[in-house]
Amino acid sequence: MKTVEFKQKVEALGYSIGVTGASEPCFCINNRRGTLAFVEVNKVVGIDTTFGRFEQLSDAEKQSLAELLFEYAATPLDEREEPKKWRIKCPITGLYLNKDRDRDKYTWSSSREVLSYQTQFTRAEIEAFTFEHAHLIEEEVTE
Numbered sequence: 001m002k003t004v005e006f007k008q009k010v011e012a013l014g015y016s017i018g019v020t021g022a023s024e025p026c027f028c029i030n031n032r033r034g035t036l037a038f039v040e041v042n043k044v045v046g047i048d049t050t051f052g053r054f055e056q057l058s059d060a061e062k063q064s065l066a067e068l069l070f071e072y073a074a075t076p077l078d079e080r081e082e083p084k085k086w087r088i089k090c091p092i093t094g095l096y097l098n099k100d101r102d103r104d105k106y107t108w109s110s111s112r113e114v115l116s117y118q119t120q121f122t123r124a125e126i127e128a129f130t131f132e133h134a135h136l137i138e139e140e141v142t143e
Helices: 003-012 059-073 123-127
Strands: 016-020 026-031 034-040 085-089 096-100 105-109 137-140
Touching: 003 016, 003 026, 003 059, 034 059, 085 123
Parallel strands: none
Antiparallel strands: 016 026, 026 034, 085 096, 085 137, 096 105
16 A cells, blocks of 8 residues: 555544654554554554554444554555656757557657656656667656
8 A cells, every 4th residue: 555545544534644753753643632553654564553542442443444554554665655757858859758658659748747648757667668768868756
């Protein structure tokens, strides 16, 4: 489970989520009364629900939250975050590489990602290009 998805699901259950701890960061799950649980950010299967507030939840609420916590905590660390992406720019024209998703062909156009054209590529996708691309400019996508 991706971290973004985990946070959305926690909030959909009606809880807030924050980060605590500098050396060993954890996601802290809270309701209006206080802390319910911790999930380790940089460790697999690191969960703590030994909080009085967690015990005060109904059995259904405990089960829903516990299943979500375990699903995220069981996710390997390298699968929790979306891979970084880059836009590929021509140094001469300033146009960006676009992949036509329907025809699996490449063209040059704007950097705007639309339904039928991919303009952002993962490192694995870039390395799999079958054309010469060492001279092209890679711009990391930050938004």
